[in-house]
Every structure is written in structure tokens, then in C-alpha cells.
Amino acid sequence: MADSLWIIGVAMTKFMRYQDKDLIDLGTEAATAALTDAGLTIFDADILAAGCLYDTNGIGQRIQKQIGQTGIPVYNVTNACATGATAFRVAAMAIKAGEASIGLAVGLEQMGKLGLLGAQGGRKDKNYEPSGRYDAVGPVEGVLGTSLMPGTFAQSGMEYAYEHDGVGFEQFARVAEKNHAHSTLNPLAQYQKAFSLEEIMTAEMIAYPNTLLMCCPTGDGAAAAVLCSGERLASLPAEVSRRAVKVSASVMTSDPYVDGGTVQFDVNTLTRRAADQAYEQAGVGPADLDLVELHDCFATAELRHYDNLRLCPEGGAGEWIDKRGPWRDGQIPVNVSGGLLSKGHPLGATGIANIYEVATHLRGEAGDRQIEGAKVGLTHVIGLGSACAVHILEKAAA
Amino acid sequence: MARQVPYVGYLSLGDDPHLVANACTSCGALFFDRRNACANCGGRDFAARRLANDGVLRAFTIVHRASPDVRVPYVSGIIDLDGGGVVKANVVGIDPEPGNVALGMRVRLTTFPVGTDAAGTQAVAFGYQPA
Numbered sequence: 001m002a003d004s005l006w007i008i009g010v011a012m013t014k015f016m017r018y019q020d021k022d023l024i025d026l027g028t029e030a031a032t033a034a035l036t037d038a039g040l041t042i043f044d045a046d047i048l049a050a051g052c053l054y055d056t057n058g059i060g061q062r063i064q065k066q067i068g069q070t071g072i073p074v075y076n077v078t079n080a081c082a083t084g085a086t087a088f089r090v091a092a093m094a095i096k097a098g099e100a101s102i103g104l105a106v107g108l109e110q111m112g113k114l115g116l117l118g119a120q121g122g123r124k125d126k127n128y129e130p131s132g133r134y135d136a137v138g139p140v141e142g143v144l145g146t147s148l149m150p151g152t153f154a155q156s157g158m159e160y161a162y163e164h165d166g167v168g169f170e171q172f173a174r175v176a177e178k179n180h181a182h183s184t185l186n187p188l189a190q191y192q193k194a195f196s197l198e199e200i201m202t203a204e205m206i207a208y209p210n211t212l213l214m215c216c217p218t219g220d221g222a223a224a225a226v227l228c229s230g231e232r233l234a235s236l237p238a239e240v241s242r243r244a245v246k247v248s249a250s251v252m253t254s255d256p257y258v259d260g261g262t263v264q265f266d267v268n269t270l271t272r273r274a275a276d277q278a279y280e281q282a283g284v285g286p287a288d289l290d291l292v293e294l295h296d297c298f299a300t301a302e303l304r305h306y307d308n309l310r311l312c313p314e315g316g317a318g319e320w321i322d323k324r325g326p327w328r329d330g331q332i333p334v335n336v337s338g339g340l341l342s343k344g345h346p347l348g349a350t351g352i353a354n355i356y357e358v359a360t361h362l363r364g365e366a367g368d369r370q371i372e373g374a375k376v377g378l379t380h381v382i383g384l385g386s387a388c389a390v391h392i393l394e395k396a397a398a
Numbered sequence: 399m400a401r402q403v404p405y406v407g408y409l410s411l412g413d414d415p416h417l418v419a420n421a422c423t424s425c426g427a428l429f430f431d432r433r434n435a436c437a438n439c440g441g442r443d444f445a446a447r448r449l450a451n452d453g454v455l456r457a458f459t460i461v462h463r464a465s466p467d468v469r470v471p472y473v474s475g476i477i478d479l480d481g482g483g484v485v486k487a488n489v490v491g492i493d494p495e496p497g498n499v500a501l502g503m504r505v506r507l508t509t510f511p512v513g514t515d516a517a518g519t520q521a522v523a524f525g526y527q528p529a
Contacts (some may be wrong), residue, residue, distance in 0.1 A: 127515045127516060130403070133431035134431050137405055138405065141468060142465075144405070144406065144487050144488065155474065155475075155476055159456055207460065257438040261437075264476050264484070
């Protein structure tokens with residue numbers, strides 16, 4: 001069993017809508033860049049894990065066929081929006097289990113301008129015959145509430161507003177104000193434009209309280225990481241060790257049973273459990289964090305996760321954003337990349353792109369958006385349905 | 399009168415419309431779908447349980463963008479029913495504006511026709527209106 005786990009190479013493509021590149025181009029670009037960053041090639045990897053939500057069939061092998069068919073085991077995974085993090089976990093587990101000493105994880109997605117996910121219409125012109133597990137006679141979306149993403153996460157945020165004082169439309173909008181502002185410093189972000197609070201609150205309403213500027217866009221992109229065991233790292237050049245980032249905690253959870261969880265997915269309990277396990281595994285607490293990249297698919301989601309990840313006092317997420325706690329010059333900078341709201345959210349890439357962001361800061365290589373002196377960071381993703389991954393990363397001791 | 403069918407199996411129509419859940423006989427967990435076993439305790443036996451028509455609106459959203467066949471804006475809500483059970487449905491009987499919907503407000507079940515199919519069967523769904 002490996003004594004420790006390290007990231008020695010990491011990369012992401014710019015997130016955007018690509019006209020001239022396909023999914024394999026993007027995956028190849030990220031994978032090759034991560035390997036080059038580690039001073040290695042695919043011929044050094046013992047395992048490849050690839051995650052893509054919409055086009056998963058043989059995706060890892062299709063990348064291999066462009067960069068080197070070395071015959072190593074390939075695992076293709078999906079886990080909703082936690083797909084990239086799941087690929088990372090597969091490579092991590094293989095190294096921890098001693099089956100591999102160097103692993104490559106790739107997350108990728110090409111969505112284009114897909115529009116509102118799941119809103120492509122239901123069945124029509126049929127007789128009312130009961131079908132499915134609910135004996136529904138027709139599509140329930142819009143008839144029995146909403147289950148599309150903007151509304152689901154809006155309801156989750158409003159539930160928090162119901163349970164705690166000082167949380168409302170304005171607090172949720174402030175999350176988007178922050179992330180759009182942060183993205184202006186990130187050249188890899190899909191959008192790099194700041195918006196005033198008023199512009200955000202008066203933008204097109206999608207699902208109250210989430211306006212258009214409080215919803216993440218669809219897009220294309222890929223991210224990749226090269227993982228390595230502590231033993232193997234010792235045999236690599238000193239420059240690789242100097243830039244290596246320690247994976248101090250790697251945790252994955254699914255949603256445990258809660259009352260009403262089949263009606264409205266609970267994105268909180270599994271996040272709290274993953275965070276608590278990660279803090280314990282790493283031996284650090286929220287106060288030790290220099291930056292956090294969390295899953296802000298919608299502004300309403302980010303606010304809840306301040307509380308779920310213990311970044312703010314229990315019930316105090318509204319006050320925390322009002323006091324600018326998660327701004328890049330605040331108490332614990334959150335989503336300095338611009339987050340999913342502005343950096344973008346190519347689904348399969350997201351769970352490695354957040355690791356890229358934190359690792360780049362820990363290496364001191366984040367350029368204009370560098371959080372000075374960053375030593376410890378946390379990443380979080382949620383795939384609805386649900387899967388949650390939390391990683392805690394630490395700068396290598398000098 | 400046209401033949402009526404409930405839009406989903408857990409809605410019971412007739413003179414006294416109400417919801418019926420599958421209740422786990424071991425732990426009491428409530429489900430609206432066809433069950434293989436209980437997600438809470440693993441129990442395999444279920445009994446039908448009538449749920450209350452009244453409850454509290456725990457969360458809501460006002461949907462403005464949807465697929466073309468859904469009329470917007472509308473209010474979707476999560477309701478905690480008195481005596482147990484959590485349900486998602488449209489909040490009806492109000493203008494879909496933030497000022498008209500309050501977190502924690504009391505609501506009551508109501509039914510409404512969704513449409514009539516080629517065979518003349520009318521589908522009836524449920525929603526909640528301020529109590």
C-alpha cells in the first residue's frame with residue numbers, strides 16, 4: 001500500500017465552446033499537458049481513468065489511440081457532475097492499493113450550446129396510460145413541480161433561507177457577483193466579465209431566485225491529473241518533487257437516506273459527511289484552508305456549501321457572504337477560478353479542473369489570480385443523484 | 399362526465415382526493431414510487447398510508463424557463479405534510495410572484511385537470527394552494 005499520494009502533473013484546457021476541436025482533441029490536449037507537466041509520457045502511466053458524462057463509451061481508449069496504446073488498464077467512469085473527481089479517485093485508489101505507481105486521470109466533456117438540461121420536451125400525443133415507477137400518465141415536469149437543475153438548486157437554496165435568518169435573493173446574488181468578479185483574473189475561464197449586483201438581480205429570471213447570471217453555462221473542456229505514489233516520487237527528478245502537491249484527503253460519498261430525499265435530492269448530508277471525513281483524514285480544519293473550489297452549479301448551491309463545508313458558522317452563510325468572507329481577499333477565498341458560474345462547467349471535466357485550480361495555487365503558479373502563500377486547499381464536487389467528492393491538497397514541504 | 403385518471407399513481411381521486419404513500423412496515427419511511435425495498439432500513443414490506451392534505455411550504459422556486467410544452471411562470475414547491483411525508487408539486491391559486499409566496503406558509507391539496515387524451519380520458523393532477 002502506498003504511504004502517500006501526490007499530484008505531479010495537472011492541466012486543463014480553456015473552457016469555452018470549441019468549433020474546431022472535438023472531444024478527443026480536448027481530452028488529448030489535457031492529458032498530454034498533464035503528462036508533460038510531470039516530465040512524463042503515457043508510456044510511464046500504469047493506469048488510465050477517464051470520465052465523460054455524455055459520451056463515455058470507450059472514451060479512455062479513444063484518447064489512448066491518439067497518445068499511445070500502451071496496453072495499461074483503462075477505466076471509463078460516469079457519476080453525474082462528480083464524474084471527473086470519480087476518475088481521479090479511481091487512479092488514486094489504484095495507487096493506494098499498490099496496483100499502480102503512476103496514474104493518469106482525465107475528465108472531459110463537449111456540450112456546446114446545449115441549453116437547459118433536460119428541457120428537450122417529454123412525450124406527447126399519447127393516451128393517458130400509467131407507466132414507470134410512479135404510474136405517471138404523462139411527463140411530470142411543470143405539472144408536479146420542477147426537477148430541472150435551476151429549480152432543483154433554487155429550492156435547495158430556499159430551503160436554507162427557510163431554516164436560517166439573513167438569507168434571501170440578495171445573498172444568493174452576491175455569490176454570483178463574487179464569482180464573476182473572480183473570473184476576470186482567470187484566462188482559462190469561459191467568461192471573464194464582472195457584473196454588478198443589480199445587473200445580476202435584474203438579469204433574466206430562470207428559476208427564482210436564480211437569474212441567468214446565477215446559473216452555470218454549458219460548454220466544452222477537459223482537465224487531467226497525473227498521480228504518483230510517495231515511493232515513486234522519490235525516484236523522480238527533484239524538480240518534480242518540488243512542484244508536487246500532496247493529496248492529504250480523498251473522499252467520496254453518496255446521499256444517505258433522509259425523509260423526502262426521493263422528492264428533492266439532499267445535496268447537504270453527503271457533502272457534510274465527505275467534508276468531515278476529509279478534514280479528519282488530512283488532519284486539518286476549515287480554518288487551515290487557504291482556498292476552496294466548491295460546486296457552484298447555481299449561486300443558491302454555493303451559499304449552502306459554505307455551511308456544509310464548515311467554512312462559516314452553522315446557519316451563517318448569508319452573513320458570511322455579506323461580510324465578503326469567500327472573496328479572494330476574504331477569510332477563506334472560494335472559487336477564485338470564477339467557479340462553475342463563470343469558469344464554466346463541462347460536466348466531466350469539472351471534478352479535475354477544480355483540482356487543477358487548487359494545485360496551481362499551491363505551486364505558486366496561478367499568475368494574476370494567485371492566492372499568496374497558499375499551502376492548503378479543498379476541492380468539492382456534487383453530482384446530483386447523488387455523488388460527492390472532497391479532496392484536500394497540500395503544498396509539498398520545502 | 400369524462401373518465402378521469404390520476405396523473406400519478408399516488409394520487410387518489412374521488413370525492414375526497416388525497417395522496418397515498420408506500421410506508422415501510424419496519425421503519426415507517428414513506429415513498430411514492432413502486433418499491434423493491436426500503437432505502438432507509440432495507441425492509442421489504444410496505445403498506446399503503448393515506449397522507450394529510452395540509453402542510454407547510456418548506457421551499458419554492460418560480461420557474462421562468464422550461465421546455466416549450468410547459469407553461470411559465472409557475473411556482474414549484476416542496477411541502478412538509480402534517481403528520482409526515484414530503485411532496486413536490488406546483489403551488490397554484492396565486493400569481494407566480496415572489497411577494498405572493500412565503501416560506502413556511504400553510505398550504506392545502508387541490509386537484510386540477512391537465513388535459514384530455516384522444517380516447518376522451520381526462521388526467522387530473524394535484525397541487526397546493528394557500529390554506
